Amino acid sequence: MHVLILGGTSEARRLADVLVADPALRVTSSLAGRVAQPRLPAGEVRIGGFGGPAGLAAWLRAHRVDALIDATHPFAETMSRNAAAAVADTGTPLLALRRPSWAPQDGDRWHPVPSLAAAADALPALGRRVFLTTGRQGIASFAHLDGLWFLARSVEPPVPPMPSAVEVLLERGPFTLDGERELLRAHRIEVLVTKDSGSAATAPKLTAARELGLPVVVVQRPAAPQGVRTAPDVAGAVNWVRTLAN
Structure with missing residues (x-):
């Protein structure tokens, strides 16, 4: 099972660490390439854009991706929209890994x-x-x-x-x-x-x-694409992948 992680966050790196340890999975992490010396995750890594939703859809097909996880920054609005559009075209299961927002406390x-x-x-x-x-x-x-x-x-x-x-x-x-x-x-x-x-x-x-x-x-964060399933943490994303694999 080939899992593509749209990464660049600490959650994306932790997720790759967990999934790479499963011999039943092939894990590829994609980084946008905006940082000169990024912290590279475990597993296969590709760096650079896809060329919009059509380019991402073509990559999903060419590399036989079975599951796509959008673990980009909450403000990576364009990439999240492109992911939602690409899976609408290919039928690839998509999960958005989104850490919860900060909440104000007394005194803020x-x-x-x-x-x-x-x-x-x-x-x-x-x-x-x-x-x-x-x-x-x-x-x-x-x-x-x-x-x-x-x-x-x-x-x-x-x-x-x-x-x-x-x-x-x-x-x-x-x-x-x-x-x-x-x-x-x-x-x-x-x-x-x-x-x-x-x-x-x-x-x-x-x-x-x-x-x-x-x-x-x-x-405040931009709104997430409608209809995309989300998980608040790495554990939730791992469970999603394992459910698909089973």
Whole structure:
């Protein structure tokens, strides 16, 4: 049984580790190729795009894929749509592995917004020194805010346009609570901007912001494609694969 994992997340790597150990399965992980030195999962790996839904459908047929798991980032909206369209064409079973969203706790000062553009609109009223954790591709949405200072953290260097006053911090999670506390204090951060990734590896910044009473602009996730079955964790995805295999 050939399983294709659309990966790039920690859950995708853990899932590949589990499935590769099953001799009845052939596991291929596909990475988008946007990170220069990605953490490679176990099993076969392909890097690069498919060429849209038609290209993915052709790959599923050519490589005789029996099950497709979309374990991409919750904000990889285009890839998730392409996966849903491809399986509608091929009939390949599809599961979306989606970690749960973050939930606000007592003391949080969250400001949910539907997009990066809305996050940029909200910032001037919330603070002047901004900790931006939306990834390198999201920084451009804030380039026009000349009156604010940004600390922008990403795995890879961002590309222009960027805000005129920005310090780029190249780091990869997981991050510690003590480290996030010190970062916010040292840079005198007044407001945090984040996407609702739901990742435990990056959640400590939310706790640190709560402790300091900082407002947090939270970009909400795009809606998942309709009709796609989901699992909240690796265990659920493994059970799905084993059910298909049986």
